[in-house]
Amino acid sequence: MVPDHLGGKQQADGATLACVYALAMTMIPAALVLKGMPMAITPGMAIGLVMGVLWFCAQLVTTLGVAKGRNAARTALFLFACSQLATYGYATYGYLPPDELAAADRTLITLLAVISVGIAACDGVRGLARIDRLLKTMVAGATFMAVVGILQFMAGLDLTQYLMPPGLRPNGEMSYVLERSNFRRPAGTAGHPIEFGVVCAMAVPLALHYALRGMDHGGPHRRWWLCLAILAVASMQSLSRSAVLALAIAAIFIIPAMTPKRRVRALLGILLFVGAMRVVVPGLVGTLYSLFTSISVDPSAESRRRAVERAGSEIAEHLVLGRGMGTYLPEKYGWLDNQYLGTLVQNGVVGLVLLIFLYLAGMYCAFRARLASKDPRVRDLGVTIAACIAVPGISSATFDLIGFAVATGYTFLLVGVAGALWRTVQEQPGGVPPLLGEPLQRGRRPQRHPHRRSAPHRTEVSA
Numbered sequence: 001m002v003p004d005h006l007g008g009k010q011q012a013d014g015a016t017l018a019c020v021y022a023l024a025m026t027m028i029p030a031a032l033v034l035k036g037m038p039m040a041i042t043p044g045m046a047i048g049l050v051m052g053v054l055w056f057c058a059q060l061v062t063t064l065g066v067a068k069g070r071n072a073a074r075t076a077l078f079l080f081a082c083s084q085l086a087t088y089g090y091a092t093y094g095y096l097p098p099d100e101l102a103a104a105d106r107t108l109i110t111l112l113a114v115i116s117v118g119i120a121a122c123d124g125v126r127g128l129a130r131i132d133r134l135l136k137t138m139v140a141g142a143t144f145m146a147v148v149g150i151l152q153f154m155a156g157l158d159l160t161q162y163l164m165p166p167g168l169r170p171n172g173e174m175s176y177v178l179e180r181s182n183f184r185r186p187a188g189t190a191g192h193p194i195e196f197g198v199v200c201a202m203a204v205p206l207a208l209h210y211a212l213r214g215m216d217h218g219g220p221h222r223r224w225w226l227c228l229a230i231l232a233v234a235s236m237q238s239l240s241r242s243a244v245l246a247l248a249i250a251a252i253f254i255i256p257a258m259t260p261k262r263r264v265r266a267l268l269g270i271l272l273f274v275g276a277m278r279v280v281v282p283g284l285v286g287t288l289y290s291l292f293t294s295i296s297v298d299p300s301a302e303s304r305r306r307a308v309e310r311a312g313s314e315i316a317e318h319l320v321l322g323r324g325m326g327t328y329l330p331e332k333y334g335w336l337d338n339q340y341l342g343t344l345v346q347n348g349v350v351g352l353v354l355l356i357f358l359y360l361a362g363m364y365c366a367f368r369a370r371l372a373s374k375d376p377r378v379r380d381l382g383v384t385i386a387a388c389i390a391v392p393g394i395s396s397a398t399f400d401l402i403g404f405a406v407a408t409g410y411t412f413l414l415v416g417v418a419g420a421l422w423r424t425v426q427e428q429p430g431g432v433p434p435l436l437g438e439p440l441q442r443g444r445r446p447q448r449h450p451h452r453r454s455a456p457h458r459t460e461v462s463a
Contacts (some may be wrong), residue, residue, distance in 0.1 A: 014066065014124015017054070018413060019137040021047045021117055025409045026141030026199075029160040030191040032168040039106055040171045044409055045113045052116025055123060067123040072368075073419025076354070076361035077118045077412070083351045084111050084325060091324025100327040107326025110405070114412040121416030128378065128424055131417060135206050135381075138410065142203035143227045145406075146234035149188035149196055153237040160189055183287065185239045195404035197243025200235040202391045202410055205250045207231055209384040212262075213377060236277055236284060242398045244288055246391040253387035257380070310334050314345045322348035325402075339396035342403075359393035362386075362415035365422035373425045385418050 025044040033040040058066040088108050096104065125131055151157045190196040207228035214221025235243045255266050278285045310333065314323055325346045328336070336342045344352045363386045370382030392401055392411040402408050 013126070013130065014051075014055075014120055015126075015130035015134045017047070017051050018117065018121045018125060018134050018416075021051065021409070022134070022138045022141045022413065025406050026145045026189060027163070028165065028168070029163055029189045030195075030405055031170050031172060032164070033171040035167055035169045039109070041109070042405060043165075043168065044405060045110055048113030048117045048409070049109070051120040052112065055116060055120040058124070065126060067126065067420075067423050071122055071365070071419045071423060072361040073365045073415050073422070074119055074122045076358045077115050077122070077415065080351075080354045080358050081112065081115045083321075083347060083354045084108060084115075087321045087325055087347050087351060090321045091327055096324070096327065099332070100324070100329060103326040103329060104324050105326075107402075110408075111325065111402070114408050117409065118412035118416035118419075121413055122419035122423070125417065125420040126424070128375075128381075128421075131381070131420055131424065132210075134413075134417060135385075136210060138413070139203050139206045139210070139224070139227055139231075142199055142410075143207075143230050145188040145190060145196065146200050146230045149186035149200075149234045150230065150237060152186035152188070153184050156184060163189065183237075183239055183284065186234075186237060188234070190406045191404050193238045194240045194242050194399045195407045197235050197238025197240040198246050198391065198395050198399070198401075199406050199410055200231045200238070201243050201246030201250060202388050202407075202414070204228060204231050204235065204247065205254055205384045205387040208254065209380055213380065217377065232273060233277070236288065237281070239284075239287060242395050245398060246395050249391050249394050250387045253383060253390055257383045306334070308341065311336060311341055311345045318345075318348055320348045320350060322346045322351055325351070335400075337399055339399065339401040339403075342400050355396075358415060359389060362389040362418040363393070365418040369418075369421045369425040373428065378421070378425060381421065385414060385421060388414050389418060 021044060024047055028043050030042070033042050034046060055066070058064045059068065062068075085108075088104060091104055092101065121134070125134055148159045151159060185193045187193045187196045188200075190199060207224050211221045211224035211228055213219070214224060232247070235247055251266075251270065255263055258266060274285060314328070317323070322344070323346055328342065328346050330336070336345070340352060340355070343355050347355070366382045366384075366386035366389065368382075370379045370386075373379055373382070389411070392407060395401065401411065
């Protein structure tokens with residue numbers, strides 16, 4: 001690989017594969033799978049599995065520039081993979097109905113694919129320039145999906161009907177536009193409007209970061225402002241409580257890290273954006289507001305409350321390793337709409353702890369890079385990635401994240417990027433300063449009777 005500072009042509013590397021993965025996840029409709037396969041495998045899943053094989057091969061040699069050694073994000077991904085294998089072995093040791101066994105097989109392969117993407121990104125994306133390239137590609141892919149969703153919402157035009165690459169087939173019904181409160185509820189190229197809104201909200205901090213970086217350090221910034229506007233509008237048009245919550249989470253992380261003057265501008269920008277949405281799409285803001293005020297009588301909220309009761313007996317019966325990831329079929333047992341509850345049911349306490357650890361490890365790497373680096377670009381990028389990971393981390397309590405391929409793929413990819421950013425900072429010249437600084441020297445204990453030791457000194461001087 002030719003270093004960036006030499007001006008040579010950049011060869012394909014881990015960032016290249018990750019960019020292809022991000023575009024495949026967002027530009028190809030989620031309902032399309034590969035033809036001629038006995039299992040429903042999406043193009044993104046296939047790319048993830050290839051990335052895992054290539055990562056494993058690259059770890060066997062030392063000449064391909066792939067990072068090695070421990071990393072918090074890499075460790076969290078590895079432990080999460082171990083929990084999935086343990087749960088699968090526990091679930092398939094006894095009898096499983098054919099439909100649950102097929103779902104467990106596909107879920108295991110899906111999770112191994114996204115875990116491979118995260119580990120490959122953590123070890124294979126080297127340097128700030130390649131991290132930027134990957135994150136910008138993720139913003140571009142999410143913006144394309146947002147444009148498709150906006151056209152679905154505003155004009156009822158569904159471009160997914162024309163996004164049919166050769167070699168793919170629909171897996172079930174291709175329906176990407178639902179309805180809520182007399183509004184079209186778009187899904188873009190995602191599998192559901194909730195996933196669509198959350199993925200757009202995950203990309204909002206990245207678009208804002210590159211827009212502000214272009215203004216502060218030079219470079220293009222108008223294109224990123226345009227992406228930011230498209231992503232924010234699409235998040236609102238998803239008519240999803242999870243998307244609104246995701247935007248709020250991103251703001252809570254990003255705004256306090258700004259300078260006081262920019263903080264005020266950001267708050268004013270949010271107010272202007274909400275006001276513009278009220279004017280451009282009458283009734284949209286009121287509908288979103290009513291989703292929260294009427295939550296006590298909302299059918300979906302009532303379904304989530306009943307889900308806790310349904311899951312209680314399953315949790316008690318399979319507390320440690322769960323009943324098996326993917327074996328709790330919503331059509332058969334009822335919807336949970338809560339990834340943490342679903343993980344506790346299907347992966348047990350072990351899987352739930354390691355899922356939370358996965359989110360925390362990604363945020364730790366991002367914040368550790370911010371604290372250890374003096375480069376303002378790296379510092380801003382650290383808090384931005386942490387905000388992006390916090391979006392699915394908290395939104396997992398409001399919808400079943402792992403049941404949606406695009407949201408899951410972006411989440412694991414961001415965790416891997418956080419690990420890659422921390423590796424980049426660790427490799428900077430001069431090393432990494434300690435997290436807590438140098439320990440303070442303990443002061444000497446004051447003497448109880450100082451006059452007893454000072455008397456000989458006075459005598460000696462007088463002599």
